[in-house]
Every structure is written in structure tokens, then in C-alpha cells.
Amino acid sequence: MEDFVAEALQAADIDLLFDQIMTDYGQDMLQLTYSYVKNNAVAEDLTQEIFVKCYKALPNFEHRSNLRTWLWRIAINHCKDYLRSWHHRNIILTYENEVEPVSSHDNVEHAVLRLEEEMELIKAVLQLPIKYREPVYLYYFQEMTIKEIELLIGVKQNTIKTRLRRAMTLLKESLEG
Structure with missing residues (x-):
């Protein structure tokens, strides 16, 4: 992935790289945000906000860390900012239990x-x-x-x-x- 990142950034093909990032890390990012906010709807909103931040910052990615570490740092900071925000502190959160379907086997x-x-x-x-x-x-x-x-x-x-x-x-x- 790191070679792909470097090539895409050099070719200025940010959209292609961003599509790949969303495909590779979208579900993991959603799970990460959920682990902070414990609410599916809020986690989905935060994940979208995080990807917008990543898209805007991607041209400035300097390869000081690997891409996954960079993405997680943005996500963790965004989640912590949300948890400190007025909006979060003044809204009662409930969390939803989801049940996965049982395999027929x-x-x-x-x-x-x-x-x-x-x-x-x-x-x-x-x-x-x-x-x-x-x-x-x-x-x-x-x-x-x-x-x-x-x-x-x-x-x-x-x-x-x-x-x-x-x-x-x-x-x-x-x-x-």
C-alpha cells in the first residue's frame, strides 16, 4: 500500500488514492470511531468527517509514518475532540446492540x-x-x-x-x- 501511496501522490492522483483508502480502511475506521462514541449513527457521522479531513490533508502527507498510522492519528484526534465538544457533553448517548446473523453451518x-x-x-x-x-x-x-x-x-x-x-x-x- 505504501508504494501505491507514494506513486499516487507523485502522479497527483489523489482521488484514486482516496478511493483505495476508503476501501481498505473504511470499516476499520468506523469500528475505531464506534469504540470511542459507542453509538452507530454518531460513529458513521464522525467517520465521514474523518475521511473529509483525510482527503483534504492527503496532498500534504509526508510519509513520516505509514499511511495507516497517519489515518488513525487523525481519527483518534477527531474522536477525542468530539468527546470534549459541547455537543457530546450535552446529549445523552445510548448505544445500540447489533446481532450478526447466525451461520447455517x-x-x-x-x-x-x-x-x-x-x-x-x-x-x-x-x-x-x-x-x-x-x-x-x-x-x-x-x-x-x-x-x-x-x-x-x-x-x-x-x-x-x-x-x-x-x-x-x-x-x-x-x-x-
Whole structure:
């Protein structure tokens, strides 16, 4: 992807590059924003706003980090700005539970139990304070390295490791309690 980015930027083919970015990262970006705001409609709106920001900033992308890290930094900052905004603080948020369809190959009872466990884990993660939720989401759900997370959120690696350990403790307490 990075070679494609460099070639597209040199050829000034921003629209083609942006289409590729939306295809490659659209769903991940939506999941990232949802992990912050816990509301599908708000996450969709924020994701659109983030992609507009990315489109406008793309010609100035300097390759100091990889494209994914750059995109995530924009998304995380935008989500944090939203969470600090008047609009967010003065509106009651509710979150919606979505159920994925059960595969016809799965035993229905097993699939329902697995789905309940996954939903319980997701709810528990979403209840964590943002300083713990953020590294958990990036590390376990986005499969980023500690170093990538450090670059994204601007927190030292040891602090990230400590927050991950603390988050696991909190999750264990929440799920067992």
C-alpha cells in the first residue's frame, strides 16, 4: 500500500488514492470511531468527517509514518475532540446492540452462546475508561504493535503495557462479577 501511496501522490492522483483508502480502511475506521462514541449513527457521522479531513490533508502527507498510522492519528484526534465538544457533553448517548446473523453451518445454540459472550466482552471493553479502552481496542482488535500505539496516542510503551494489564484486570473483574 505504501508504494501505491507514494506513486499516487507523485502522479497527483489523489482521488484514486482516496478511493483505495476508503476501501481498505473504511470499516476499520468506523469500528475505531464506534469504540470511542459507542453509538452507530454518531460513529458513521464522525467517520465521514474523518475521511473529509483525510482527503483534504492527503496532498500534504509526508510519509513520516505509514499511511495507516497517519489515518488513525487523525481519527483518534477527531474522536477525542468530539468527546470534549459541547455537543457530546450535552446529549445523552445510548448505544445500540447489533446481532450478526447466525451461520447455517453453526449449531444454533453454540452460535447464540458465542454471540452472547462476544457481546458481553464488547460491552465490558466499551465500559472501560478511555485511557484503557484505547490501547485494548488498538492492540487486540486492530492488532497494532505497542510501538504503533505509542506513535498513535503519544504515550510511552511502558505506560501502554501498564494500561493493557490494568484493562485486563478490570475486564476480568467486570466479567466475573
